[in-house]
Amino acid sequence: MHNDIAQILVSEQEIKEICVKLGKQLTKDYQNKNPLLVGLLKGCMPFMADLSRQIDLKFEMAYMSVSSYHGGIASSGDVKIKMDLDISIKGRDVLIVEDIVDTANTIVTIIELFKHRGAASVKMVTLLDKPDGRLREYQPEYVGREIPKAFVVGYGLDYNELYRNLPYVGVLKPEIYNQK
Ligand SMILES: O=P(O)(O)OC[C@H]1O[C@H](OP(=O)(O)OP(=O)(O)O)[C@H](O)[C@@H]1O
Ligand code: HPA
Numbered sequence: 001m002h003n004d005i006a007q008i009l010v011s012e013q014e015i016k017e018i019c020v021k022l023g024k025q026l027t028k029d030y031q032n033k034n035p036l037l038v039g040l041l042k043g044c045m046p047f048m049a050d051l052s053r054q055i056d057l058k059f060e061m062a063y064m065s066v067s068s069y070h071g072g073i074a075s076s077g078d079v080k081i082k083m084d085l086d087i088s089i090k091g092r093d094v095l096i097v098e099d100i101v102d103t104a105n106t107i108v109t110i111i112e113l114f115k116h117r118g119a120a121s122v123k124m125v126t127l128l129d130k131p132d133g134r135l136r137e138y139q140p141e142y143v144g145r146e147i148p149k150a151f152v153v154g155y156g157l158d159y160n161e162l163y164r165n166l167p168y169v170g171v172l173k174p175e176i177y178n179q180k
Contacts, residue, residue: 004163005170009152010128010145012167015050018144022125023054025142026095030057036092038085040110041065042164043099043156047127047144051097062087068106071160073151073177075102075135079109090118099156100128104138128152128169151177 001008010018037055039048041063052061065083068075094114101107107124114122125142132149147169153159154166159177 001170002163002166004173004176005153005166006173007171008168009147009150009171010155010169014145015047015127015155015168018127019047019050019054022142022144023051023056026051026125027054027056030055030059030093030095033093035059035095036087036089037061037095037097038089038114039063039097040106041083043158044097045164046156047099048097051125060087064110066106066110073159075105077103077105077135079106088117089114091120093121094119094123096122096124098124098126098140100130100152101126101138101140102130102133103135105136107140108136108138127155128157 037052037059039061042065062085064081064085066079066081068077068079070076096110098107111122123141126140127144129140129143129146130149131146150171152169153163153172154169156164157169158164159172
């Protein structure tokens with residue numbers, strides 16, 4: 001385990017099992033549709049790569065780079081689009097792929113935007129859901145694992161752009177983010 005991690009919350013093995021389970025469910029639910037999977041960068045990267053290979057359907061993938069955590073462990077509440085989609089979502093069944101829903105500032109903002117752009121449907125799949133972190137009311141349609149209110153890193157999730165490469169999700173030691 002990495003020295004800055006206090007505890008592993010979701011192991012590599014559990015992440016694999018989550019991807020298989022969600023992949024099967026999405027394959028069933030989107031059977032007669034041609035969904036557009038939209039990954040919110042950067043955190044979605046490993047999850048989108050692993051989950052998409054468990055979905056047995058014809059579908060497209062697109063990416064948008066969105067950020068509201070400008071360093072540190074608190075949401076700024078200001079959701080910035082750093083890179084927009086390169087495809088129209090008008091009339092499409094959009095499935096947003098996220099690593100985590102915490103305050104829900106990001107997902108609520110993006111869903112409003114996608115509806116405004118004329119998507120036929122907008123749902124989301126998230127690896128992690130932290131319901132105790134909510135500042136806005138929101139319930140994701142597809143959840144890999146609920147987690148308690150702790151700052152987590154790994155498998156795409158970062159603290160100041162670090163730890164995204166860890167193969168598991170772990171709780172960051174508080175002394176790491178308290179030392180500044
Ligand atoms: O529910 P919320 O409180 O809005 O938090 C969730 C968002 O925060 C993280 O992104 P971040 O803004 O850190 O950008 P990143 O994906 O580039 O790390 C994460 O990837 C989600 O997009
Ligand atoms: O717990 C978290 N860790 C990393 N990024 C995040 N973005 C929202 N919550 C988190």
